[in-house]
Amino acid sequence: MGKDVILVTGANGQIGGVLTKALREAFGEQRVIATDIRKPEFPNAPFEILDILNKERLIQLIQKYKVTQIYHLAAILSAKGELNPQFAWRVNMEGLFNVLEASRLDQIQKVFFPSSIAVFGAQTPRINTPQDTVLHPSTVYGISKAAGENWSQYYFQKFGVDIRSLRFPGIISHENPPGGGTTDYAVDIYYAAIKGETFTCFLRDDTQLPMMYLPDAVRGTLELMDAPADQIKIRTAYNLGAMSFSPSEIYQSICLHEPDFKINYAPDFRQQIADSWSASVDDSQARADWAWKPKYNLPAMTEDMLYHLRKKQNTPEQNFS
Ligand code: NAD
Ligand code: SER
Numbered sequence: 346m347g348k349d350v351i352l353v354t355g356a357n358g359q360i361g362g363v364l365t366k367a368l369r370e371a372f373g374e375q376r377v378i379a380t381d382i383r384k385p386e387f388p389n390a391p392f393e394i395l396d397i398l399n400k401e402r403l404i405q406l407i408q409k410y411k412v413t414q415i416y417h418l419a420a421i422l423s424a425k426g427e428l429n430p431q432f433a434w435r436v437n438m439e440g441l442f443n444v445l446e447a448s449r450l451d452q453i454q455k456v457f458f459p460s461s462i463a464v465f466g467a468q469t470p471r472i473n474t475p476q477d478t479v480l481h482p483s484t485v486y487g488i489s490k491a492a493g494e495n496w497s498q499y500y501f502q503k504f505g506v507d508i509r510s511l512r513f514p515g516i517i518s519h520e521n522p523p524g525g526g527t528t529d530y531a532v533d534i535y536y537a538a539i540k541g542e543t544f545t546c547f548l549r550d551d552t553q554l555p556m557m558y559l560p561d562a563v564r565g566t567l568e569l570m571d572a573p574a575d576q577i578k579i580r581t582a583y584n585l586g587a588m589s590f591s592p593s594e595i596y597q598s599i600c601l602h603e604p605d606f607k608i609n610y611a612p613d614f615r616q617q618i619a620d621s622w623s624a625s626v627d628d629s630q631a632r633a634d635w636a637w638k639p640k641y642n643l644p645a646m647t648e649d650m651l652y653h654l655r656k657k658q659n660t661p662e663q664n665f666s
Contacts, residue, residue, distance in 0.1 A: 352412045355419030357381040362521035367563045397440035407451050416457040417444045423486040425525030430485040437489035449504045456508040460582035463487035467621045474623040476630045483621040494581035501580045510582035514555035519653040527618045538599045539654045543607040550593040553624035557587040558641035572635040586628040587639035598647040
């Protein structure tokens with residue numbers, strides 16, 4: 346770990362902001378180079394502007410900092426991707442190719458590439474979705490992640506690039522806002538509850554989806570990346586589970602703390618996307634291979650989210666919106 350230098354793409358995003366902090370705690374502030382297409386609000390450690398479509402700049406940064414590991418988070422998510430499919434395909438696929446090629450040419454030791462429950466489709470078994478299953482995704486985002494999983498395995502088998510991947514469920518956090526996914530309602534609902542607003546949910550009340558609290562996702566990522574290479578048996582992407590709930594169930598869990606909170610439902614185009622995804626996933630392979638175990642369930646997450654959001658709301662210099 347001592348000499349590793351890590352480059353994070355998409356470091357200003359919902360996951361990237363918190364994962365970069367965790368990596369800096371583990372590896373040292375100066376050894377983690379945050380990059381993104383947009384500047385961070387408070388740059389206080391190594392940061393470089395990087396459009397992941399610019400392969401020359403990526404290679405330049407790898408050589409400048411003597412990078413040994415890449416966490417490739419930059420992507421266009423499911424709902425935003427449907428608004429401009431060709432652009433989403435380009436960012437997600439060409440971006441990944443640039444990372445894979447740079448990793449091969451510069452002999453990067455390890456790469457992390459997050460996949461998603463969006464790789465599943467209407468023909469996939471919805472309950473306890475198996476690790477190996479039908480992948481006919483319905484969104485450009487899901488198609489890019491399914492292709493990305495296969496390209497990751499290809500680069501591992503053909504060129505020995507040690508690339509590791511997780512199929513993240515919907516991620517919930519109180520820090521950086523989400524960037525345009527179908528599961529974003531499960532973050533927005535907490536903000537509405539804290540502000541005393543009625544929440545309008547863009548999914549139907551009974552739409553079950555797999556979800557995860559960000560601290561679990563970050564810990565899972567670090568544990569996967571820290572595991573000995575011979576324990577990583579899946580070189581496409583591991584199913585990763587924590588909890589599953591519907592809008593009505595998360596609403597009820599919030600009402601235990603905020604009894605006057607109100608919700609209504611106005612499903613939009615994101616309903617069709619959610620209906621094509623799993624309700625829950627079988628992550629037994631991740632549990633067996635590298636001892637994955639989530640810590641947060643819905644009640645524990647709700648308590649922690651509300652605690653942190655109330656604190657943020659009462660801190661004048663924090664941007665609470
Ligand atoms: P996000 O949208 O919050 O962040 C993505 C970041 O990428 C943003 O900061 C954005 O500025 C940056 N970016 C966009 N285009 C770029 C480009 N051309 N070059 C460089 N940077 C660019 O996303 P997130 O939720 O933090 O997701 C991170 C990764 O995890 C993504 O690959 C996503 O597919 C995956 N993932 C996320 C979730 C989730 O629920 N958040 C679930 C499954 C998988
Ligand atoms: N949370 C993500 C999305 O909704 C899943 O990858 O796009």
